[in-house]
Amino acid sequence: MTSAVILVLAVFGACCVESVEALTLVLAAGSTRGWRSALEGAGAALFILVVLVAAVGVPLVHYVPINVLRVVIGGLLLVLGLGWLRKSILRASGQIALHDEDEIFEHTVGELSSNGAPTTKRRDAIGFVVAFKGVLLEGTEVVLIVLSLGASSHRLGLAAAAAGAAAIVVGTIGVVLARQLREVPENALKFGVGVMLSSFGVFWVGEGTGLRWPGSDLAVLVLIALFLVVSAVAIRYLRLIALRTPVSHRSSMEKAGGL
């Protein structure tokens, strides 16, 4: 039960983060190249992602030995989780710039506008491709998380439902708020999801190799607490270092950090 709740939270959070990033590109493509093409591109990518979950997920659950699956999936979750958490720690401590969707939106709009006016035909190829690629690339990461968490705990349907719910929530908020993507606390979400993915990663690697965690599923909560505490300490330490860094050096660091 505990792991089901955390699974839903992890998938929902991860899908929120990726949906915000995909939505930025769809909104940019829609507002510059026409909504029809952008929505068709996003829809086509979503269809491929759903087919991917069904085509890869179901055979994974039924034909791959569960312990092998858990070790591989735990490793994948660790790669994702540690990567997200590292970036979140560096952002929260001021070592690199915060992720700013508004800035990315403006940049994409500028690039798309420089490609000339949209075609007068019913479908604008550039708008379609930008929205399609944006949703497909960001969605692939969600698919991997859904497959990983869903398959290893035999809750593929629940994980897919959580991802779908997140996509609908972010899509609705995006439509209502239009371009105010800054309102979505993406950096905090990424931090939370990074903690959960890393914790699940360690948990499944252990389970897959035959480790019996004390408290069974409850061990995930202990692992989450561990990653939270360590990340908080790391943020505090790196923030202190950033404060000690001369201002001139700090501005060049921020530039190098990128988005």
Place this chain on the structure above:
Amino acid sequence: MATARRLVVSFGRFWWEFLIGENPDAFIGALVVVGAALLLRHEQDAAIVLVPALAVLCLMESAYRGRRRI
């Protein structure tokens, strides 16, 4: 044939970017944790402490190197 090769290269490139990309630390960290868990699978008590500890150490080392690399 050329299309098949392009697809394979694209597939390989996707996984390379996904697993390693610009920062290989997370990938190395995951390998270390999986390796340790496999090595310690008959030492339950040690594994319960060491596997999470290694993951946390990899994270801290990666974050620290991220600061120094900039």
